[in-house]
Amino acid sequence: MKQEEDFDANLAGEDGTEAESKTSWFKRIKKGITTSTADKKETPEGLWTKCPECNYICTVTELRELLFVCPKCNHHHRIGSEEYFDILFDKNYFDILFENIRSKDFLGFTDLKPYSLRLQDSWKKTDITDSIRIGSGKVNALPLVIACMDFEFIGGSLGSVMGERISRAVDHCLEHKTPLMIICKSGGARMMESAFSLMQLAKVSGKLSQLTDACIPYISLLTDPSFGGISASFGMLGDLNIAEPGALIGFAGPRIIKETIKKDLPAGFQRSEFLLEHGFLDFIVDRKEMKEKLTKVLTLFKN
Amino acid sequence: MPENKNRQFLDFERPIKELFDEIEKLKQIAEKTKLDNSNYIAQLEGQVLEKRREITAALTSWQKVQLSRHPDRPYTLKYIQKITSNFIELHGDRNVKDDKAMVGGFAQIEGETVMMIGQQKGINTKMRQLRNFGMANPEGYRKALRLMKLAEKFNKPIITLIDTPGAYPGLEAEERGQGEAIARNIYEMIRLKVPVICVIIGEGASGGALGIGVGDRVVMLQNTWYTVISPESCSSILWRSWDQKEKAAEQLRLTSDNMLRFGLIDAIVPEPIGGAHWDYTEAADLLKQYLMPTLKELKQQSPEYRKQQRIEKFGKMGFWDEVTVQQQQPNNNI
Ligand SMILES: [Zn+2]
Numbered sequence: 001m002k003q004e005e006d007f008d009a010n011l012a013g014e015d016g017t018e019a020e021s022k023t024s025w026f027k028r029i030k031k032g033i034t035t036s037t038a039d040k041k042e043t044p045e046g047l048w049t050k051c052p053e054c055n056y057i058c059t060v061t062e063l064r065e066l067l068f069v070c071p072k073c074n075h076h077h078r079i080g081s082e083e084y085f086d087i088l089f090d091k092n093y094f095d096i097l098f099e100n101i102r103s104k105d106f107l108g109f110t111d112l113k114p115y116s117l118r119l120q121d122s123w124k125k126t127d128i129t130d131s132i133r134i135g136s137g138k139v140n141a142l143p144l145v146i147a148c149m150d151f152e153f154i155g156g157s158l159g160s161v162m163g164e165r166i167s168r169a170v171d172h173c174l175e176h177k178t179p180l181m182i183i184c185k186s187g188g189a190r191m192m193e194s195a196f197s198l199m200q201l202a203k204v205s206g207k208l209s210q211l212t213d214a215c216i217p218y219i220s221l222l223t224d225p226s227f228g229g230i231s232a233s234f235g236m237l238g239d240l241n242i243a244e245p246g247a248l249i250g251f252a253g254p255r256i257i258k259e260t261i262k263k264d265l266p267a268g269f270q271r272s273e274f275l276l277e278h279g280f281l282d283f284i285v286d287r288k289e290m291k292e293k294l295t296k297v298l299t300l301f302k303n
Numbered sequence: 304m305p306e307n308k309n310r311q312f313l314d315f316e317r318p319i320k321e322l323f324d325e326i327e328k329l330k331q332i333a334e335k336t337k338l339d340n341s342n343y344i345a346q347l348e349g350q351v352l353e354k355r356r357e358i359t360a361a362l363t364s365w366q367k368v369q370l371s372r373h374p375d376r377p378y379t380l381k382y383i384q385k386i387t388s389n390f391i392e393l394h395g396d397r398n399v400k401d402d403k404a405m406v407g408g409f410a411q412i413e414g415e416t417v418m419m420i421g422q423q424k425g426i427n428t429k430m431r432q433l434r435n436f437g438m439a440n441p442e443g444y445r446k447a448l449r450l451m452k453l454a455e456k457f458n459k460p461i462i463t464l465i466d467t468p469g470a471y472p473g474l475e476a477e478e479r480g481q482g483e484a485i486a487r488n489i490y491e492m493i494r495l496k497v498p499v500i501c502v503i504i505g506e507g508a509s510g511g512a513l514g515i516g517v518g519d520r521v522v523m524l525q526n527t528w529y530t531v532i533s534p535e536s537c538s539s540i541l542w543r544s545w546d547q548k549e550k551a552a553e554q555l556r557l558t559s560d561n562m563l564r565f566g567l568i569d570a571i572v573p574e575p576i577g578g579a580h581w582d583y584t585e586a587a588d589l590l591k592q593y594l595m596p597t598l599k600e601l602k603q604q605s606p607e608y609r610k611q612q613r614i615e616k617f618g619k620m621g622f623w624d625e626v627t628v629q630q631q632q633p634n635n636n637i
Contacts, residue, residue, distance in 0.1 A: 011540060012543075100628050101624075101625060102623060102625075103623060106622035111542055160623050161621075163620075167618060189531045192541075194531055194554075195530040195562060195567050198531040199567055200620070200621060201489055201510065202513060202516075202617040202620075203617045205493055206614035206617050209490060209493050209610075209614065229509075229510060230482075232470075232489075232513075232514070233490075251472070251476070251477060252476070257472050257473065257474060261474055265474070269474070278479070280480050
């Protein structure tokens with residue numbers, strides 16, 4: 001039987017083995033962006049990237065211009081908040097909100113490593129403060145708050161900080177009458193926060209209910225991957241639920257389902273196209289057309 | 304409730320079984336010899352109660368998880384039968400099918416109509432299959448929501464009884480939108496105009512539990528657990544092995560006393576000494592003693608107030624630090 005990708009290792013705060021091809025690829029891109037010119041000379045191989053789907057090879061710079069979409073097979077590479085904000089906000093100009101809210105190890109949770117250490121490691125390894133960033137800016141002159149997840153921070157896991165940052169983003173939207181978009185990219189719950197992470201589903205749903213009452217649009221953009229608590233709450237509660245092509249989206253992870261039903265999963269199972277076909281998405285949008293389509297939608301909501 | 308001779312025992316309940324065996328032996332002797340040893344039997348029966356108390360006083364987190372899964376433990380329909388009258392079960396989600404893992408319907412508690420909803424586990428091998436081990440599919444959550452909306456229409460309070468190892472992780476479940484079904488329920492439950500009381504009566508596993516678990520009051524029976532993942536799955540993901548479930552249970556702080564201390568639930572409902580499986584009637588009475596005054600209290604609040612309170616209550620949940628970061632300039636590196 002073929003191996004299914006799962007995000008368990010990422011959720012545990014480690015780099016996965018099965019998910020290796022995609023995550024390491026993504027990090028190399030990140031490194032290409034953040035390292036200085038001197039470093040680049042030392043690691044020239046990091047600037048060349050290979051598409052995990054079709055093996056097409058090109059430079060990071062080239063790929064960046066293509067919005068990290070493979071020119072040969074249209075594979076949408078996993079990118080983070082930095083790239084999405086750059087793609088969507090006018091002139092890459094935006095305010096980052098609520099960065100002062102940080103995770104802490106309230107429960108003293110220890111698995112193979114204490115949660116507090118995992119947090120320290122993630123802060124050191126990445127240049128982000130948690131698994132979601134809130135950006136407020138304009139999309140073709142239309143105001144929008146975007147809450148965008150970062151998979152590289154403990155698998156984009158849903159913990160108290162994600163819940164609180166989204167909640168405050170909602171308050172910000174209520175105050176300024178601004179639409180909200182959440183860009184989902186997460187393996188699921190942050191288990192080290194136990195029941196507190198579960199309760200974020202109810203917490204955020206309650207806040208979304210306030211957006212409904214204020215007639216403020218909320219768009220959920222699902223990207224690869226969006227699993228567990230994400231799909232069992234705000235990921236599926238958009239006025240519009242949309243997705244990038246080929247993204248894996250579901251409640252239970254493919255590995256768990258396979259173990260339960262003891263059969264191989266059909267091709268395309270839990271991909272965006274599968275969800276569209278079964279009626280759970282409004283449409284699928286190519287990253288290259290995302291900004292224009294978003295503008296259209298925001299205009300239609302407005303008028 | 305099983306007769307004493309048919310009871311099943313968990314490992315840590317063995318000392319009770321030994322007492323039972325001894326009592327049984329004495330009874331047989333009395334039968335044969337026609338000698339009166341009832342004093343001695345009564346003494347042993349007293350010891351049984353003491354043993355039950357002793358054992359539950361010193362349970363580990365994992366043992367509490369085991370107790371919540373005790374094969375003799377009462378399930379949703381048992382509580383409904385014991386607490387309510389005139390229960391009429393309502394079926395189906397009006398869309399796909401009738402999910403046997405989720406049951407519900409109108410009933411009366413002391414003359415007042417309420418909507419009772421809950422996951423249902425099977426009481427024997429055949430029924431466990433039929434009930435899918437209490438793991439609902441999307442249609443189960445949609446049936447639950449349909450019944451909640453029905454209750455709302457007729458202004459009847461809702462009581463949900465939660466007992467699930469999780470929402471079913473199946474192929475069809477994904478096709479029919481397991482995530483969406485649970486998400487919709489969570490969202491709609493926050494907005495319900497009628498009082499909602501949610502009770503964890505056994506296992507409270509993750510989204511599968513929360514899918515019928517958002518209310519004005521969320522409470523746990525004493526020997527139950529509630530958290531984001533089962534200890535077994537948590538062990539397999541974070542410890543990369545299935546063998547660390549005891550540790551995972553400990554670390555997850557999933558017991559009722561922890562959940563109350565964290566402010567994630569509103570109350571703990573006591574169980575009979577040794578656990579709900581020792582006396583179904585007493586377990587149901589103890590739950591009813593919590594439900595009656597709580598229903599009365601909630602009914603005095605306005606629908607709008609209740610909704611606000613729910614949003615506020617869940618809105619406070621979570622822990623984080625607020626650090627001072629230097630005022631960030633807007634990102635303007637074009
Ligand atoms: Zn490609």
